Amino acid sequence: MAGKPKLHYTKGRGKMESIRWLLAAAGVEFEEEFIETKEDLEKLRSDGVLLFQQVPMVEIDGMRMVQTRAILSYIAAKYNLYGKDLKERAWIDMYVEGTTDLMGMIMYLPFQPADTKEKNLALIIERATTRYFPVYEKALKDHGQDYLVGNKLSWADVHLLEAILMAEECKPDVLSAFPLLQAFKGRISNIPTIKKFLQPGSQRKPPTDEKFVAVVRKIFNI
Known part of the structure; x- marks a missing residue:
């Protein structure tokens, strides 16, 4: 083994x-x-x-x-967190790249000069609420399923939850305008392996x- x-x-x-x-x-x-x-x-x-x-x-x-x-x-x-076919994998990749972009902004914030942090934090919140989270909210609304791709847990869901929690560390009510993402956060957080983590x-x-x-x-x- x-x-x-x-x-x-x-x-x-x-x-x-x-x-x-x-x-x-x-x-x-x-x-x-x-x-x-x-x-x-x-x-x-x-x-x-x-x-x-x-x-x-x-x-x-x-x-x-x-x-x-x-x-x-x-x-x-x-x-088995990467979809069942090439199309599902492509969607997972697109969703993951979006959350990677958002998390990258948050990740580098502590390393930026103190005099630019407030401006950069505001940009993170603006991007999260106008560019990134609306995409995931719409995806959940359009297909009416519990997960982003294929109605099955994938890398895209895990990555999105990580991004949501990082964004909430920046602004606790960042999901206030996204009810489906709030519900998504609750669902994914309660998957036993993730809940343990x-x-x-x-x-x-x-x-x-x-x-x-x-x-x-x-x-x-x-």
Whole structure:
């Protein structure tokens, strides 16, 4: 029997968090080896295990996978969270790319200069409520099903819930104009594997704070 996937990243959310989410939703236990210093990262690089000298890196099925999108696609396909055919996969990809764009804006907010944070936060809320969330609200309304694609849990649903919770950390009532997304959030949050991941003590990471920003800057020399 193959061992548990091993995740190599810093002790925070970043680009690894969506990978943690997807593995957890699939009910897959995983181990983490944290990069806590610049030396830890340099050792991975010098050992030749990072294809492009970058993390995230996930050891899974005898591979050392890098590139977030490639890792997520592999996990989604392996655990039947990637639709039943090419058309469903295309819709999942489109929905995931949208939530990736929104989460990227939120992810980089703590790393931006203090004098621009208020402006950037306002832009995040504006984009969430006028560009991204209306798409998912309309999708749920148009097909009247519980999930975004194929009336079955997929990577798109897991990613959207992660994006919703991140946006709510920025503005707690961000879903006030989206009743179907509010109901979606409740449904997906109560799927047993996801509910477990949302409990205290899970491998889900907390929001990025100034202390963690300082650690990341030191590790990656930014």
